Amino acid sequence: FKVKREYNFKAFVPITIGCNNYCSYCIVPFVRGREKSVEVKKIIRNIEGLVSRGVIEVTLLGQNVNSYGKDLNEACTFSELLENVSDIKGLKRIRFLTSHPRDFSGSIIDIIKNRDNLAKHIHLPLQAGSNKVLKEMNRNYTREDYLNIIENIREEIPDCSITTDIIVGFPGEERYDFLETLDMVRKVRFNRAFTFIYSPREGTKASKIKDYILLEEKKKWFNELLETQNRISYEENKKFVCKKFKVLVEGKSRKGEGLLEGRMENNTIVNFKGDADLIGKIIPVIITRERTFYLMGDLARKNYV
Ligand code: SF4
Numbered sequence: 001f002k003v004k005r006e007y008n009f010k011a012f013v014p015i016t017i018g019c020n021n022y023c024s025y026c027i028v029p030f031v032r033g034r035e036k037s038v039e040v041k042k043i044i045r046n047i048e049g050l051v052s053r054g055v056i057e058v059t060l061l062g063q064n065v066n067s068y069g070k071d072l073n074e075a076c077t078f079s080e081l082l083e084n085v086s087d088i089k090g091l092k093r094i095r096f097l098t099s100h101p102r103d104f105s106g107s108i109i110d111i112i113k114n115r116d117n118l119a120k121h122i123h124l125p126l127q128a129g130s131n132k133v134l135k136e137m138n139r140n141y142t143r144e145d146y147l148n149i150i151e152n153i154r155e156e157i158p159d160c161s162i163t164t165d166i167i168v169g170f171p172g173e174e175r176y177d178f179l180e181t182l183d184m185v186r187k188v189r190f191n192r193a194f195t196f197i198y199s200p201r202e203g204t205k206a207s208k209i210k211d212y213i214l215l216e217e218k219k220k221w222f223n224e225l226l227e228t229q230n231r232i233s234y235e236e237n238k239k240f241v242c243k244k245f246k247v248l249v250e251g252k253s254r255k256g257e258g259l260l261e262g263r264m265e266n267n268t269i270v271n272f273k274g275d276a277d278l279i280g281k282i283i284p285v286i287i288t289r290e291r292t293f294y295l296m297g298d299l300a301r302k303n304y305v
Helices: 028-032 040-052 078-086 106-114 131-136 143-156 175-188 215-238
Strands: 010-014 057-061 093-097 121-123 161-168 192-197 244-252 259-264 269-273 282-290 295-299
Touching (some): 057 078, 131 175, 161 215, 215 282, 259 282, 269 282
Parallel strands (some): 057 093, 161 192, 269 295
Antiparallel strands (some): 244 259, 244 282
């Protein structure tokens, strides 16, 4: 289980490999095999080592992090793992990817709410808003289940950002199914959505389902979805203007000379003027302008958070 490090201040730490879910469109369970969890001790030792070498942010990785630990001899839930990781001294930010709505538990919401070093961001793939399509996808939750989770998150952590993945044009998806996805996007108001037009993966169950909708039609739906989500992302970003946030400076920005790029706790990217020696530090930034996919800001003061 290799740790991925592109930066010397943040790292990606795998906690599970493989997946037991068999979503009908996905090849992962066939390629990576059944889910295997990395032992808690190993993960903690690993992260402690990273922190001692200057890492301040880790992202715990798994195809379905919420089912972590079910296969371990010494039982440990994902929430318990999060608690253990959160206790590591010097670790300032913890993220995790990817959650599965089927296994998402309220205890995760509690931990994010109560622990300062857990980033207030949840990536929760919706994939489709129609119960018929969700069933065909073998996702094992309904739109009502999904909305319930969102309601709980919003109630407990109002400033938590929520991002998602959505597939458009799954075989058998009709216009009215797509409209249900659009309806979910409007209801949930995701901060950001990663959207894809369905493309078949050989060997999967979905690749054998007859598909009557033309690609041209799917592209129209896709653009409709994109337009709706982009407007929502922009409106949500606008709410951050004039507020101060802790930003982990990740490097030089490509948005302009002398600009740095960093991430807020909720994973939104912020560009602001600053010296390169701020890279790798968490600093306060006041948001000055909104864009659809990022924000502009000003350094709030010299000392670090
Ligand atoms: S989409 Fe995710 S949860 Fe579903 S089978 Fe693939 S890896 Fe597993």
